[in-house]
Amino acid sequence: MVELNRKRNNDAAISSQEKLIVKKQRFDSIVKEVAVLFNLNTSGSDIRITSDKQVLLLGRSSHCDIKFDSPDVSSKHCSIEITQIYTASVIRYNLTITDLSSNGTFINSVLLGRGNTHLLKSGDEITIAQSGNKYIFRYLSEVKGKNSNYIIGKKLGSGHYADVKEAINRVTGEVVAIKIFHPNNKNDYLKELKQELQVLMSISHPNIVKFHDTFTESLDNYTQTTCLVLEKVNGGELFQRIVDKQKLRENETIALFKQLLQGLGYLHSRNIIHRDLKPENILLEIKPRRSLSETQSGPWDSNELDVQVKIADFGLAKFIGEFNFTNTLCGTPAYVAPEVLQKTRKYNKAVDLWSLGVLLYVCLCGFPPFSEELGPPSMRQQILSGKFAFFSPYWDPISDFALDLITRLLVVDPTKRLDVNQTANHIWFTENKNENKISEATRQLSVTRLTKKDTVPLTLKERVETAMAIDNVEKDNNK
Template sequence: MSLIRKRNFTEDDEGSSKRQSAKYETMAKFYNTNPDQQHLILPRKPEGILIGRSSSCDIKITGVDVSSKHSKLSLANNKVRDYFFLTDLSSNGTFVNGAKLGHGSSVLLKSGDKVSFAKTGGVFIFRYLLDEVNEENKKRSLFDDYIVGKQLGSGHYAIVKEAKNRLTGDIVAVKIFHPNKTSKDSQEDEAKLQQEIDLLLSIDHPNIVKFINRYVEPINQHSVSTYLIMEKVNSGELFERIINKSKLREDETKALFKQLLSGLFYLHQKNIIHRDIKPENILLDITPRQSGQQQQTGPWDENEYDIKVKIADFGLAKFIGELQFTNTLCGTPAYVAPEILSNQINYTTKADLWSAGVLLYVCLCGFPPFSDELAPPNMREQILTAKYAFYSPYWDDITDAALDLISSLLVLSPEERYDVTTAADHEWFRESVSQEDMVMDSLDSTSSKNSLQRSSSMGSVQREPLRNNSHPLSFRHKFASELNSLSYQ
C-alpha cells in the first residue's frame, strides 16, 4: 500500500491511460515532475476526462488526500484550436501554479502550467502536444506569447491590461473584450470579423494607436473572449488633460487637433469610420523636456518636449455588434453625429467630423456644446437640431477662425459639413495664436469682457450670453473627483 502511495498511480493505471489515448487522439500530457513516475496522456475525449482515485475515473491517481473524483478535464474551442479546462471536484484541492482552484472552480490550462492534485496526488507540468509537434506553424495562444499583468482600466465592453511579450520584452496593452457565446453557425460572422481585424492590423500611422495582434481564447466551455494587442501609450488621455487644466490654450489645441485630423485623413482614405471620436479615445504620448535649453516641438507646457496624438478605439462596432454599439453610444451621446443618433444606417466619414467639432469645442472652453445643463431642449434634441452657441464670456478670448471651423463641423447636413481635407485646410491653422497675444486680449476690456463679438479677416462670429436658467458644467467640475478611476479606453 505504501509503495502505491509513493508512486501515485500503478502500472495498471498507466495502462488505463494508454488505452484511453488509443481510443481517442492524444491532445496533451501531464509530465510528472518526479522522474521515477510515469507521465499522463490526455486524450481528446468529447465528454471530458475524470481524474481521481476511483476505478471509474478515466485516469486513476492515488494518494491519501486524493478524492475519488478529484478533477475533470473538459474540452473547449476558440474557433481556432481545442483547449482543456480543469475543474476541481475535490475536498483537498487542485492547485494550478500554486493557487488552489476551489471546489467547482475551473481554469483554462496553458502549456507550462504546474498542476498538483492535493498534497500526495503528484505534481505535473501540463503541455499541449500541438505546441511540441509544430512550434513554428502552430496556432498560438495569447498566453504562449504574452505575460498578462496589471489592469490599466475598464469600459462598457472591455478591460485593458498591461502585457509583456515573452520573446522581445516589449510592453503592450491588451484589450480584453467581455465574453461572447460560441456558435456553430457563426463562421460567416467570424470571417467578416477577421477581415476587419486584418484591416486594423494593416494600419500604420504615427497618430493612430498601433494594432499588433488578435487572439480568441475560451473563457469556459461555452464562451470565448477576444484579446486585442495594441501599442501602449503611457501619458494618458486628452480627457484627463482637459480636466487637469480646465481647458486648453488655443495654440496647443491647434497643434493637437492638427494631428487628430492627420490620423482621421489616413483612416478615411482607407474607408474606415472611427465612430467614436471623443477625448477619452485620444491618447497622448508625451516626451518630457530634459532642460530649459531643449527646443520644444510645439506650443506645449514648459516641462514637455513633444506630444504625439494617438487615436484609439476605432471600428469597435465590428467587435461587439452594431446594435450593442449604438445602444452604448445612446447612453452618452454628447459626441455622436445626428445621423448616427437618428439611426440612419448609411452614415459616412462625415460623422467623425461632427465628433471632431464637438471635441474641438470642449478643448477650447472646457465643456461640451450639447448637454442637459443647457436645456431646454434636452441634449438629444440639441444634437438632432444642431442647436449650440458660443457663450460669453467663455468664448470671448477665442479667435473667430476657431469658431468658424467649429461652425463648419457642427453642421446638421453631412453633405454640407466639412470633410477632413477641407477642415485641415482651414484658415485657423494658418493663423499664429501666441500666449502673449491671448494675454493682451484678456487685458483689453473692450474686446473681451464687455463684447459679445470679435472680428477677424473672416468677419465676425456671434457670442451669446447664457440664459439665466442654464449653466454649462465644465469637465473639471464634473469629472475631477473621478481622475483616479479613469478608464484606459
C-alpha cells in the same frame, strides 16, 4: 432540509476541489521542456529547463542542479524559479532569476544585484560572474495559441465592452496594452472579424495606436473573448489632460488637432470610420523635457519636449456587434452626430467630423456644447437641431477663426459639413489669417456672445468630481 442543502453544497465544494487537484496533478505529472539557456561560450553545452523542478540552483556547490567550475562563481550563485499558471485546459510558465552571489549575475550586461529578482524574457543574455559564462534565454512554445506570448499584468482601465491590461511580450520584452473584450457568444461572425482584423493590423500611422496582434480565448463551448494587442501609450487620455487643465490653450489645441486630422485623414483614406471620437479615445505619447535648453516641438507645457496624438478605439463595432456598439454610443451621446442618434444606417465619414467639432469645442472651453443642464430642450433635441452657443465669458478670449471652424463642423446636414481635408485646410490652422474668410453665421455668433444667466455649464473636471461624489455616496449606502 437546511442540513441536507449544506451537505450537498459541501459535497459539491469537495468535488470541485478534488477535480482541481486531479487536474493539477495531471499537469504536474507531465514533464515538459519549458525553456533553454543557449550556451555562448566556446565550451560547454546548452542548459535545458524542464517543468519537474520548481527551483533550479546554479553554482559551484555539488548540491546545485547546474554546476560551474569557474572560481569566481559562488557556491550558490543564482536560482531560477518556475511558476506554473493554470487557465482552463492550458498551462503556461513564467521564469524568474534571483542573484544569490557576491560576484554578480548580469542580465543584458547589467548587474542584477544580490537578492534581486528578474522576470526572464526570451532573448535575455545571462552572464554568470565575470568569468564569461554567457547564455541566451529562450522560452519554448509550451502552449498553442498567441496568448502564451504575453505576460498579462495590471489593469490600465475598463469600459462598457472591454478591459485594458498592461502586458509584456515574452519574446521581445516590449510592454504593450491588451484590450480584453467581455465574453460573447461564438457565432459565424468570426470569419468577418478576422478579415477586419487584417485591415486594422495593416494600419500604420504615427498618429494612430498600432495594432500588434490578436487572439481569442474560449471560456467554454459557447463563449469566448477576443483580445487585441495594442501599442502602449505613456501620456494617458486627452480627457485627463482637459480635466487637469480645465481647458486647453488655443495654440496648444491647434497643434494637437493638426496631428489628429492627419490620423483621421489616414483612416478616411482607407474607408475606415471611427464613429466614437471623444477625448477618452485620443491618447497622448509625451516625451519629457529634461532641461529648458531643449527645444520643444510645439506649444507644450514647460516640462514637455514633444506631445504626439494617437487615435485609439477605431473600428471597434466589429468586435462588440453593431447593436451593442450603437447602444453604447447612445448611452453617452454628447459627441455623437445627429444621423447616428436617428439610427440612420447609411451614415458615413461625416459622423467623425461632427464629433471632431464637439471635441474642439470641449478643448477650448472645458465643457461640451450639448448637455442636459443647457436645456430645455433635451440634449438629444439640442443635437438633432444643432442648437448650441458660445457662452460669455468662456469664449471671450477665443479667436473667431476657431468659432468659424466649429460652426462649419456642427452642421446637422452631413452633406454640408466640412470633410477631413477641408477641415485640415481651414484658416484656423494657417499662420496668416484673413478676417474676410469668416462666415457670416460665425460673425453673428461672435458678436452676440450669447449669455444665459440661469445656466452655468459643467466643465469636464466638475463632471468627473460629481460622478466620483455620487459613486462614493452609493458605496457608503451599500455598506
